[in-house]
Amino acid sequence: MAKNLTNSLIDRKNILNNDYALNKIEDDLSLGGYYWKDEFWFTKNDAAKLFDIDIRTINNYLSKNEDELKSNGYVVLKGKNLKEFKQCFSDEIYLNSKVTNFGLFNFKSILNLAMLIVESEKARQIRSRILDIVLDVIAEKTGGQTKYINQRDPEYLLGTFRENQERKKFTEALNKYIDMGNYKYGYFTNRIYECIFKENAKEYRKILNLEKRDKTRDTMYSEILTNIASFEAGLAYEFEIESKTKKRKLTRDEADEVLNRFANHPMHKPHLDDARAKMASRDLCFRDALHYKLESYISSVDKKDFDKFLGDVSKSLEQQIEENKEIFERLKDK
Template identity: 50%
Template sequence: MNKDLTSSQVARKNVLNNPYALSQLETHLELGGLQFEGETVFTKLQAAEILAVDERTVDRYLTNHSDELQESGYRVLRGKALKNIKLAYVNDTNVVDISSKTPSLGVFNFRAILNLAMLVTESDRARAIRSRMLDVVIDVIAEKAGGHTKYINQRDQDYLPAAYIEDSYRKQFTDALRDCLSMGHFKYAVYTDKIYKAVFCENAAEYKKVLRLATKDKTRETMYAEVLKAIASFEHGLAVQMRKESERLGRMLRPSELDAMLAEAENNPFLKPAIEDARVRMASRDLGFRDALHDKLEHYIQSVPEGDFDRFLGEKSRALEEQLADAESLEVLKRLKDR
């Protein structure tokens, strides 16, 4: 996966969709600009000066990346908006590069000027801004996550219920393996790996290597709620199917028979949306939050949406210790237990 900001739109969006990093960047970069309609904006000439390029270079990037820059906040002022910015900045004492006769004016907001800085390749100034961006993004995520990102998944308010439910289905599955599969004790590790591979294409050892986990670290404690739910769906379905088939045959199942069930489950159209969602969430969030690349899930990588930054870094996200100390969270777990 290419993580170069100049050539990866996913990498650029992972910066631009992070409101906490943007706030810090606006403070630390001190790019100047004009205050207009409640935000900081930059004219084309100001953008060129900030990035140490000429205006023709800015025009070229506006042409070649028009959709992306407009999505980030670049816009052309006309009519009332143009009149208002002229009233604010065009007079005898406040000289800016806005002609009183211009029929339109293109302006970058702060998000769009950062986007432009991530695109421009022929500028040392742009390169320095990109380097500063990445430093701030890393610092902000680490700070919001309490100093490390290994368990950033646990800051999601959906994590505890998902982990509790998955643990319940895990017990049903291991009991079914014990009672219904003719295989040595190593069957638990073997079929845990096979379920992991069915859901996110990696076994436990591969997953730990990607996330740089220690041997003693428990893999499921680092997984996102959506991944745990997909695993629980597999475990529950296989547990029920194993018991029914073992009872029908009047004997324990052979590994080849369970393998056939697992392959059928992996291609089940009812499970496919949950599996696809789990792969996208794991691949995208681990790259965006943990700087961890799942090679086998590379084609599932998307930019991390702004809502996920709030979900894992915002006011509603809390460390697991805080959630466990919360009476409302404990009440949810109690209801799940009493089902």
């Protein structure tokens, strides 16, 4: 889906928190600047020239977006720092001796400014290039398969193993304690999905544009799999208790009543809120997939997630299997 960086704080944060993309963007754009304290810096005049706009427009954006720009590196030099900067660049920048504070953009905050300015064609071109590079970086790291970017999480393999174990116990509980036909397995799977992330399997697959051969759970993040495993384990226990209390298998209505009571327990809320936020936010950022029923949970993706799925700690599923082969053999034998 098309992204309009000028009016979406979340989309701007998702780029500015992505150090892997920022490094590529800096190399690609080659904006120049004054190299000071291990970074390139830009004055307000530099910004005005770069975007071909009046410096008053720069000041207006600073006034309206000061907190955001400062959070991404814009600084106002004073005292010792201002004196040092003057000494370093006295031949290139004239600063009146009466100036007691001086604003500077680092590379990250100058990109932030480019994402805000609507009056500048140059800013629009930079935004377009930024979006292209972000897509290229993700495609490069994932081999073009963002569908399975979840599997690059070092915790994914353990999460899916745990969920598979609990899934077996859950289906055994459905067989022993629920008096329904074979459709009960798909029925309660959908009910659990709806409880955790407000979508049934069909809705989820449509949003991620999964093909018939794709397995739904192969695309889920480790935290989601852990929530499903926890939910299945708890629900299997509740079905068993209720069935033994009644000394018979449960009807669908009775099982639904147990599920609703279990799902609405307050202990689930923090975990469900966290799972929904992670899935909705990551899918929008990495997969460009919007979970409409979870829009209120969407926030920006933090740096740890970029490390987890794009950084050095991220690994292909094949690597994880090879590295953990002995561990999972031992777990399987228990």
